[in-house]
Amino acid sequence: MKSTRRKFITTTAALAAGTVTASAISLKEQKEEWPIVHHVFFWLKNPGSVEDRDKLVAGVKTLAKIETVRKLRVGIVASTEKRDVVDNSWAVSELMFFSDLAGQATYQTHPIHLEFIKNCSHLWEKVIVYDAQDA
Incomplete structure (x- = not known):
């Protein structure tokens, strides 16, 4: 019985350590x-x-078809807890990742992006953009 319990604990600890390591590597690579x-x-x-x-x-x-867009996430407002620091007044968000500033600049003038603006700008009243780079 002790051997089985010890084996279970050892296996569980090894799996947990592996998961943490894999997650850390994944986040580091993405950054x-x-x-x-x-x-x-x-x-x-x-x-x-x-x-x-x-x-x-x-x-x-x-917009995911644009070759310099490395990853695209599209979101709508989540039904999370209402708090003073949460702004849920918007309707749709896009979160994009680029390898470099040149790729982001290419995206801005890309025909697919310009077509998106032409076809969808009648839907929105306001747009706010936050651009950031790793610190």
């Missing part, structure tokens, strides 16, 4: 590969329209 972050928040002209929100989400997802 080194994609140090430029482009985070955009959109407010809809018709905030209650799920159809408009879904059209905007679909439009944002087309």
